[in-house]
Amino acid sequence: MPELPDVETMRRYLQATSLHQRIEEVELHSAGYLLYDHQASRSEVARRLKTELPGRSFSSTSRHGKWLFVALNGAGELNLALHFGMTGGLKYYRNPAQEPEYTRMLFRFDNGYQLAYISMRKLGAVRVTVDTEVFIEERELGPDALDPDFDFNAFKRTIADRDAMIKALFLDQKTIAGIGNVYADEILFQAGVHPRTTASRLDDEELEAVYREMNEVLRTAIERQAQPGDFPSTYIAPSRHGDGLCPLCGAELETVRVASRSSYFCPNRQHEKEG
């Protein structure tokens, strides 16, 4: 479930390990579905990866929602775009014997090191794009949840008059980019808002709490490098596959389906609004 904090952690990792090294070769290991695209064929994406990257090097990184962008130096603007789907990560290493299981792509550098793109379930995506802004617009991604310009007023404008459930809006990347199932539940738990609450029925106090906790939870998770084991003891995330109890009051957590996902919440702290 790489969501915004996980992807930000990977971005920092790639930034710290893999910049300014000449790419010798790009290897694909049964990466077919990762290259699936409705606009370009898989073979076209594979061809671009294998022919356009060697000779260049990674020069900088950025992120929008769950997408990690890596700029490549050289003649003409070029960016690698990585999405990790539900499972996946990166590993930079030297010894070929350390190649991680489920490595789907390898970037071999001229210093003998390599960067592995790992994805067990292959639900991620790898693309080559010229302009990241165009890429974001083509996918109609909403503002990144931590974009400084996405202040409370902007948040209120996108949320306050919507008739959808607040949890569904968090999951919709066209509304806000970066939040997935686990962090949506955490934010709503911390804000004391039931996941099925219709967004337009949130009062100002609740809207402020949700906005505040969205920032607080995401920033805290990034600080802890997206490791649920290191989260504050007041967080609900570790309980969803742990004891199933509310970390604040000890009540048994309940689940409800929203947008076809399991939503964990505390029945004492998050009440469904009366019709």
Added chain:
DNA sequence: ACATTGACCTGAGAGC
């Protein structure tokens, strides 16, 4: 406009 479902993929864990 919004909700639901299934497809894509693969491993973990449960139940028999």
Added chain:
DNA sequence: TGCTCTCAGGTCAATG
């Protein structure tokens, strides 16, 4: 042990 079923959850398309 080993088989089968369900679940996990990111995104998109199709359908109600």
